[in-house]
Amino acid sequence: MKKALICGISGQDGAYLASLLLDQGYAVYGTSRDAQMSSFRNLKRLGIYDRVKLYSMSLTDFRSVLQVLTQVEPQEVYNLAGQSSVGLSFDQPVETLDSIAGGTLNLLEAIRFTGAPIKLYNAGSSECFGDTYGEPADENTPFRPRSPYAVAKSAAFWEVANYREAYGLFACSGILFNHESPLRPSRFVTQKIIHGACAIASGNQDKLYLGRISVQRDWGWAPEYVEAMYLMLQQPQADDYAIATGETYSLQDFVKTAFDCVGLNWEDFVETDQSLYRPTDIAVGRASPAKAKHKLGWEAQFQMPDIVKMMVQAQQERSP
Numbered sequence: 001m002k003k004a005l006i007c008g009i010s011g012q013d014g015a016y017l018a019s020l021l022l023d024q025g026y027a028v029y030g031t032s033r034d035a036q037m038s039s040f041r042n043l044k045r046l047g048i049y050d051r052v053k054l055y056s057m058s059l060t061d062f063r064s065v066l067q068v069l070t071q072v073e074p075q076e077v078y079n080l081a082g083q084s085s086v087g088l089s090f091d092q093p094v095e096t097l098d099s100i101a102g103g104t105l106n107l108l109e110a111i112r113f114t115g116a117p118i119k120l121y122n123a124g125s126s127e128c129f130g131d132t133y134g135e136p137a138d139e140n141t142p143f144r145p146r147s148p149y150a151v152a153k154s155a156a157f158w159e160v161a162n163y164r165e166a167y168g169l170f171a172c173s174g175i176l177f178n179h180e181s182p183l184r185p186s187r188f189v190t191q192k193i194i195h196g197a198c199a200i201a202s203g204n205q206d207k208l209y210l211g212r213i214s215v216q217r218d219w220g221w222a223p224e225y226v227e228a229m230y231l232m233l234q235q236p237q238a239d240d241y242a243i244a245t246g247e248t249y250s251l252q253d254f255v256k257t258a259f260d261c262v263g264l265n266w267e268d269f270v271e272t273d274q275s276l277y278r279p280t281d282i283a284v285g286r287a288s289p290a291k292a293k294h295k296l297g298w299e300a301q302f303q304m305p306d307i308v309k310m311m312v313q314a315q316q317e318r319s320p
Protein backbone atom coordinates (compact mmCIF):
# COMPACT_ATOMS: atom_id res chain seq x y z
CA MET A 1 0.00 0.00 0.00
CA LYS A 2 1.40 3.40 -1.00
CA LYS A 3 1.82 5.96 1.76
CA ALA A 4 1.11 9.66 1.35
CA LEU A 5 1.94 12.37 3.87
CA ILE A 6 -0.11 15.58 3.71
CA CYS A 7 1.55 18.47 5.54
CA GLY A 8 -1.23 20.85 6.54
CA ILE A 9 -4.08 18.33 6.35
CA SER A 10 -6.57 20.39 8.36
CA GLY A 11 -7.27 22.97 5.64
CA GLN A 12 -9.67 22.85 2.70
CA ASP A 13 -7.22 21.30 0.24
CA GLY A 14 -5.74 18.91 2.79
CA ALA A 15 -9.15 17.41 3.52
CA TYR A 16 -10.15 16.99 -0.14
CA LEU A 17 -6.74 15.59 -1.04
CA ALA A 18 -6.91 13.09 1.84
CA SER A 19 -10.29 11.96 0.60
CA LEU A 20 -9.02 11.53 -2.97
CA LEU A 21 -5.92 9.59 -1.88
CA LEU A 22 -7.97 7.28 0.35
CA ASP A 23 -10.20 6.57 -2.67
CA GLN A 24 -7.03 5.76 -4.63
CA GLY A 25 -6.10 3.14 -2.01
CA TYR A 26 -3.34 5.08 -0.23
CA ALA A 27 -2.58 4.95 3.46
CA VAL A 28 -2.94 8.63 4.34
CA TYR A 29 -0.92 10.41 7.04
CA GLY A 30 -1.46 14.04 7.88
CA THR A 31 0.20 16.74 9.90
CA SER A 32 -0.94 19.82 11.72
CA ARG A 33 1.14 22.10 13.97
CA ASP A 34 -0.63 20.75 17.06
CA ALA A 35 -2.60 17.64 16.17
CA GLN A 36 -3.97 17.35 19.72
CA MET A 37 -5.51 20.80 19.66
CA SER A 38 -6.73 20.92 16.06
CA SER A 39 -10.42 20.09 15.57
CA PHE A 40 -9.83 18.59 12.10
CA ARG A 41 -13.39 19.65 11.34
CA ASN A 42 -12.87 19.40 7.58
CA LEU A 43 -11.80 15.75 7.84
CA LYS A 44 -14.82 15.08 10.05
CA ARG A 45 -17.13 16.88 7.62
CA LEU A 46 -15.90 14.62 4.81
CA GLY A 47 -16.31 11.56 7.07
CA ILE A 48 -12.65 10.51 6.83
CA TYR A 49 -11.23 11.59 10.21
CA ASP A 50 -10.93 7.99 11.45
CA ARG A 51 -9.18 6.83 8.28
CA VAL A 52 -6.20 9.19 8.54
CA LYS A 53 -3.23 8.94 10.90
CA LEU A 54 -2.39 12.34 12.34
CA TYR A 55 0.89 13.80 13.61
CA SER A 56 1.99 17.09 15.14
CA MET A 57 4.60 18.71 12.95
CA SER A 58 5.78 22.23 12.34
CA LEU A 59 7.53 22.84 9.03
CA THR A 60 9.62 25.53 10.70
CA ASP A 61 11.03 22.94 13.11
CA PHE A 62 13.48 20.75 11.20
CA ARG A 63 13.53 18.09 13.92
CA SER A 64 9.80 17.56 13.78
CA VAL A 65 9.86 17.32 9.97
CA LEU A 66 12.65 14.75 9.95
CA GLN A 67 10.99 12.76 12.75
CA VAL A 68 7.66 12.45 10.93
CA LEU A 69 9.32 11.66 7.59
CA THR A 70 11.38 8.85 9.09
CA GLN A 71 8.40 7.45 11.04
CA VAL A 72 5.95 7.47 8.14
CA GLU A 73 8.35 6.67 5.27
CA PRO A 74 5.95 8.04 2.65
CA GLN A 75 6.37 7.67 -1.12
CA GLU A 76 4.56 10.97 -1.69
CA VAL A 77 4.57 14.17 0.34
CA TYR A 78 2.13 17.02 -0.26
CA ASN A 79 3.16 20.38 1.20
CA LEU A 80 -0.02 22.35 1.89
CA ALA A 81 1.20 23.82 5.18
CA GLY A 82 1.95 27.43 6.06
CA GLN A 83 0.14 30.72 6.51
CA SER A 84 -2.46 30.82 3.71
CA SER A 85 -4.09 34.24 3.89
CA VAL A 86 -2.80 37.01 1.61
CA GLY A 87 -4.59 39.62 3.73
CA LEU A 88 -3.07 38.37 7.00
CA SER A 89 0.40 38.35 5.45
CA PHE A 90 0.47 42.17 5.51
CA ASP A 91 0.08 42.01 9.31
CA GLN A 92 2.27 38.94 9.88
CA PRO A 93 4.98 39.13 7.19
CA VAL A 94 7.66 37.33 9.20
CA GLU A 95 5.42 34.42 10.24
CA THR A 96 4.30 34.19 6.61
CA LEU A 97 7.82 34.08 5.22
CA ASP A 98 9.04 31.66 7.90
CA SER A 99 6.17 29.21 7.54
CA ILE A 100 6.14 29.18 3.73
CA ALA A 101 9.70 29.85 2.53
CA GLY A 102 11.50 28.53 5.62
CA GLY A 103 9.08 25.65 6.01
CA THR A 104 9.41 24.47 2.40
CA LEU A 105 13.19 24.65 2.65
CA ASN A 106 13.13 22.48 5.80
CA LEU A 107 10.96 19.94 4.03
CA LEU A 108 13.24 19.83 0.97
CA GLU A 109 16.31 19.48 3.19
CA ALA A 110 14.69 16.72 5.24
CA ILE A 111 13.73 14.79 2.10
CA ARG A 112 17.25 15.24 0.75
CA PHE A 113 18.72 14.15 4.10
CA THR A 114 16.72 10.89 4.20
CA GLY A 115 17.89 10.02 0.68
CA ALA A 116 14.56 8.25 0.09
CA PRO A 117 12.95 8.52 -3.38
CA ILE A 118 10.11 10.69 -2.06
CA LYS A 119 7.97 12.63 -4.55
CA LEU A 120 7.05 16.12 -3.36
CA TYR A 121 4.11 18.31 -4.33
CA ASN A 122 4.44 21.93 -3.23
CA ALA A 123 1.47 24.28 -3.08
CA GLY A 124 2.44 27.28 -5.16
CA SER A 125 0.14 30.22 -5.82
CA SER A 126 -1.08 32.42 -8.65
CA GLU A 127 -0.39 35.31 -6.27
CA CYS A 128 3.24 35.00 -7.39
CA PHE A 129 2.37 36.46 -10.80
CA GLY A 130 1.10 39.69 -9.29
CA ASP A 131 -0.83 41.82 -11.73
CA THR A 132 -0.54 40.63 -15.33
CA TYR A 133 -2.80 43.46 -16.52
CA GLY A 134 -5.29 41.12 -18.09
CA GLU A 135 -2.70 38.89 -19.79
CA PRO A 136 -3.18 35.17 -19.07
CA ALA A 137 -0.40 33.81 -16.87
CA ASP A 138 1.20 30.42 -17.38
CA GLU A 139 4.29 28.52 -16.18
CA ASN A 140 6.58 30.89 -18.14
CA THR A 141 5.14 34.14 -16.83
CA PRO A 142 7.62 36.04 -14.62
CA PHE A 143 6.75 36.48 -10.95
CA ARG A 144 6.03 40.00 -9.68
CA PRO A 145 4.69 39.32 -6.15
CA ARG A 146 2.54 42.03 -4.57
CA SER A 147 2.18 40.80 -0.98
CA PRO A 148 4.39 39.25 1.72
CA TYR A 149 2.46 36.03 1.06
CA ALA A 150 3.31 36.15 -2.65
CA VAL A 151 6.96 36.92 -1.91
CA ALA A 152 7.09 33.84 0.36
CA LYS A 153 5.33 31.61 -2.20
CA SER A 154 7.72 32.83 -4.92
CA ALA A 155 10.73 31.95 -2.75
CA ALA A 156 9.28 28.50 -2.02
CA PHE A 157 8.62 27.93 -5.73
CA TRP A 158 12.27 28.62 -6.60
CA GLU A 159 13.49 26.49 -3.70
CA VAL A 160 11.55 23.56 -5.16
CA ALA A 161 12.85 24.23 -8.69
CA ASN A 162 16.41 24.51 -7.39
CA TYR A 163 16.29 21.25 -5.40
CA ARG A 164 14.86 19.52 -8.46
CA GLU A 165 17.74 20.74 -10.63
CA ALA A 166 20.56 20.62 -8.08
CA TYR A 167 19.81 17.31 -6.33
CA GLY A 168 17.44 15.54 -8.73
CA LEU A 169 14.52 15.53 -6.28
CA PHE A 170 11.14 14.66 -7.78
CA ALA A 171 9.58 17.94 -6.66
CA CYS A 172 6.73 19.83 -8.35
CA SER A 173 4.92 23.09 -7.69
CA GLY A 174 1.30 23.56 -8.63
CA ILE A 175 0.68 27.25 -9.31
CA LEU A 176 -2.94 27.19 -8.25
CA PHE A 177 -5.34 30.02 -8.92
CA ASN A 178 -8.17 30.63 -6.40
CA HIS A 179 -10.15 27.49 -5.63
CA GLU A 180 -13.19 27.39 -3.42
CA SER A 181 -15.60 24.99 -1.74
CA PRO A 182 -17.93 24.70 1.26
CA LEU A 183 -14.82 23.96 3.36
CA ARG A 184 -13.41 27.47 2.76
CA PRO A 185 -13.23 29.51 5.97
CA SER A 186 -15.04 32.85 5.76
CA ARG A 187 -11.80 34.83 6.06
CA PHE A 188 -11.64 34.25 2.27
CA VAL A 189 -13.96 36.42 0.28
CA THR A 190 -16.06 33.78 -1.49
CA GLN A 191 -17.23 32.10 1.71
CA LYS A 192 -17.71 35.49 3.38
CA ILE A 193 -20.08 36.41 0.53
CA ILE A 194 -21.94 33.08 0.59
CA HIS A 195 -22.36 33.23 4.39
CA GLY A 196 -23.42 36.88 4.17
CA ALA A 197 -25.97 36.37 1.38
CA CYS A 198 -27.51 33.34 3.14
CA ALA A 199 -27.62 35.09 6.54
CA ILE A 200 -29.23 38.19 5.01
CA ALA A 201 -31.80 36.05 3.16
CA SER A 202 -32.75 34.30 6.40
CA GLY A 203 -33.01 37.59 8.31
CA ASN A 204 -29.91 37.05 10.48
CA GLN A 205 -27.72 39.80 9.03
CA ASP A 206 -28.44 43.29 7.65
CA LYS A 207 -25.46 44.19 5.49
CA LEU A 208 -22.36 42.68 3.94
CA TYR A 209 -19.19 44.79 4.06
CA LEU A 210 -16.54 44.10 1.44
CA GLY A 211 -13.27 45.62 0.22
CA ARG A 212 -12.53 46.10 -3.49
CA ILE A 213 -15.20 44.30 -5.53
CA SER A 214 -13.73 45.45 -8.83
CA VAL A 215 -10.96 42.82 -8.56
CA GLN A 216 -11.13 39.94 -11.00
CA ARG A 217 -10.18 36.35 -10.31
CA ASP A 218 -10.20 32.88 -11.84
CA TRP A 219 -12.21 30.84 -9.31
CA GLY A 220 -12.19 27.04 -9.48
CA TRP A 221 -13.68 24.14 -7.54
CA ALA A 222 -11.22 22.88 -4.88
CA PRO A 223 -12.18 19.15 -5.03
CA GLU A 224 -11.02 18.98 -8.63
CA TYR A 225 -7.87 21.04 -7.99
CA VAL A 226 -6.55 18.36 -5.62
CA GLU A 227 -6.81 15.89 -8.52
CA ALA A 228 -4.27 18.02 -10.37
CA MET A 229 -1.91 17.82 -7.35
CA TYR A 230 -2.16 14.05 -7.37
CA LEU A 231 -1.66 13.82 -11.16
CA MET A 232 1.54 15.89 -10.97
CA LEU A 233 3.16 13.19 -8.82
CA GLN A 234 2.09 10.40 -11.20
CA GLN A 235 4.02 11.84 -14.17
CA PRO A 236 7.30 10.37 -15.38
CA GLN A 237 9.07 13.70 -14.73
CA ALA A 238 8.68 16.38 -12.09
CA ASP A 239 7.47 19.73 -13.41
CA ASP A 240 5.47 22.82 -12.47
CA TYR A 241 1.90 23.48 -13.62
CA ALA A 242 -0.54 26.40 -13.55
CA ILE A 243 -3.96 25.16 -12.44
CA ALA A 244 -7.04 27.26 -13.20
CA THR A 245 -10.32 27.24 -15.10
CA GLY A 246 -9.17 29.75 -17.74
CA GLU A 247 -12.23 31.95 -17.04
CA THR A 248 -12.02 35.21 -15.12
CA TYR A 249 -14.89 37.00 -13.37
CA SER A 250 -15.08 40.13 -11.25
CA LEU A 251 -15.79 39.92 -7.54
CA GLN A 252 -18.90 41.99 -8.27
CA ASP A 253 -20.08 39.21 -10.65
CA PHE A 254 -19.50 36.71 -7.83
CA VAL A 255 -21.49 38.85 -5.37
CA LYS A 256 -24.36 39.31 -7.84
CA THR A 257 -24.49 35.57 -8.62
CA ALA A 258 -24.57 34.70 -4.89
CA PHE A 259 -27.34 37.18 -4.07
CA ASP A 260 -29.31 36.10 -7.19
CA CYS A 261 -29.11 32.52 -5.84
CA VAL A 262 -30.91 33.55 -2.63
CA GLY A 263 -33.39 35.81 -4.46
CA LEU A 264 -31.96 39.19 -3.38
CA ASN A 265 -30.64 42.26 -5.17
CA TRP A 266 -27.01 42.60 -4.02
CA GLU A 267 -26.95 46.38 -4.37
CA ASP A 268 -29.46 46.70 -1.50
CA PHE A 269 -27.18 44.90 0.97
CA VAL A 270 -23.49 45.21 0.01
CA GLU A 271 -21.41 48.15 1.22
CA THR A 272 -17.78 49.07 0.81
CA ASP A 273 -15.48 49.11 3.82
CA GLN A 274 -12.20 50.74 2.83
CA SER A 275 -10.47 49.28 5.89
CA LEU A 276 -10.67 45.93 4.05
CA TYR A 277 -8.57 47.22 1.15
CA ARG A 278 -5.12 45.64 0.98
CA PRO A 279 -2.04 47.90 0.73
CA THR A 280 -1.39 46.26 -2.65
CA ASP A 281 -3.81 43.98 -4.45
CA ILE A 282 -4.12 42.18 -7.76
CA ALA A 283 -6.62 43.84 -10.06
CA VAL A 284 -6.97 41.00 -12.56
CA GLY A 285 -6.01 37.34 -12.21
CA ARG A 286 -6.15 35.53 -15.52
CA ALA A 287 -4.74 32.11 -16.39
CA SER A 288 -3.82 29.84 -19.22
CA PRO A 289 -4.01 26.26 -17.88
CA ALA A 290 -3.13 24.72 -21.30
CA LYS A 291 -0.08 22.80 -20.06
CA ALA A 292 -2.11 21.01 -17.36
CA LYS A 293 -4.65 19.96 -19.98
CA HIS A 294 -2.00 18.82 -22.44
CA LYS A 295 0.39 17.05 -20.02
CA LEU A 296 -1.82 15.98 -17.11
CA GLY A 297 -5.07 15.55 -19.01
CA TRP A 298 -6.60 17.80 -16.33
CA GLU A 299 -9.29 20.33 -17.08
CA ALA A 300 -11.62 22.21 -14.74
CA GLN A 301 -15.27 21.17 -15.07
CA PHE A 302 -16.76 23.88 -12.84
CA GLN A 303 -16.64 27.64 -13.13
CA MET A 304 -17.70 30.56 -10.96
CA PRO A 305 -21.51 30.33 -11.43
CA ASP A 306 -21.50 26.55 -10.67
CA ILE A 307 -19.27 27.10 -7.66
CA VAL A 308 -21.53 29.81 -6.22
CA LYS A 309 -24.55 27.51 -6.57
CA MET A 310 -22.79 24.59 -4.88
CA MET A 311 -21.52 26.77 -2.02
CA VAL A 312 -24.94 28.38 -1.45
CA GLN A 313 -26.62 24.97 -1.48
CA ALA A 314 -24.11 23.58 1.05
CA GLN A 315 -24.60 26.60 3.31
CA GLN A 316 -28.40 26.36 3.14
CA GLU A 317 -28.23 22.66 4.02
CA ARG A 318 -26.06 23.44 7.06
CA SER A 319 -28.17 26.31 8.37
CA PRO A 320 -31.59 26.17 6.71
Ligand SMILES: Nc1nc2c(ncn2[C@@H]2O[C@H](COP(=O)(O)OP(=O)(O)O[C@H]3O[C@H](CO)[C@@H](O)[C@H](O)[C@@H]3O)[C@@H](O)[C@H]2O)c(=O)[nH]1
Nearest residue numbers: 084086125126176177178187188189190210211212215276
Ligand atom coordinates in the same frame (compact mmCIF):
# COMPACT_ATOMS: atom_id res chain seq x y z
N1 LIG B 1 -10.69 38.11 2.21
C1 LIG B 1 -11.36 39.17 1.70
N2 LIG B 1 -11.07 39.58 0.44
C2 LIG B 1 -11.76 40.63 -0.07
C3 LIG B 1 -12.78 41.29 0.64
N3 LIG B 1 -13.29 42.27 -0.15
C4 LIG B 1 -12.63 42.22 -1.31
N4 LIG B 1 -11.70 41.23 -1.27
C5 LIG B 1 -10.75 40.90 -2.37
O1 LIG B 1 -11.06 39.60 -2.86
C6 LIG B 1 -9.87 39.05 -3.48
C7 LIG B 1 -9.71 37.61 -3.07
O2 LIG B 1 -9.33 37.55 -1.70
P1 LIG B 1 -9.26 36.16 -0.90
O3 LIG B 1 -10.53 35.42 -1.02
O4 LIG B 1 -8.78 36.47 0.49
O5 LIG B 1 -8.21 35.28 -1.70
P2 LIG B 1 -6.76 35.63 -2.32
O6 LIG B 1 -6.13 36.77 -1.62
O7 LIG B 1 -6.94 35.77 -3.82
O8 LIG B 1 -5.91 34.33 -1.98
C8 LIG B 1 -6.44 33.01 -2.15
O9 LIG B 1 -6.10 32.49 -3.41
C9 LIG B 1 -4.69 32.34 -3.65
C10 LIG B 1 -4.50 31.80 -5.07
O10 LIG B 1 -4.97 30.49 -5.17
C11 LIG B 1 -4.08 31.41 -2.59
O11 LIG B 1 -2.70 31.27 -2.81
C12 LIG B 1 -4.35 31.97 -1.19
O12 LIG B 1 -3.86 31.06 -0.20
C13 LIG B 1 -5.86 32.14 -1.02
O13 LIG B 1 -6.46 30.88 -1.05
C14 LIG B 1 -8.72 39.99 -3.09
O14 LIG B 1 -8.43 40.83 -4.18
C15 LIG B 1 -9.29 40.80 -1.93
O15 LIG B 1 -8.74 42.11 -1.81
C16 LIG B 1 -13.09 40.85 1.97
O16 LIG B 1 -13.95 41.37 2.65
N5 LIG B 1 -12.35 39.78 2.44
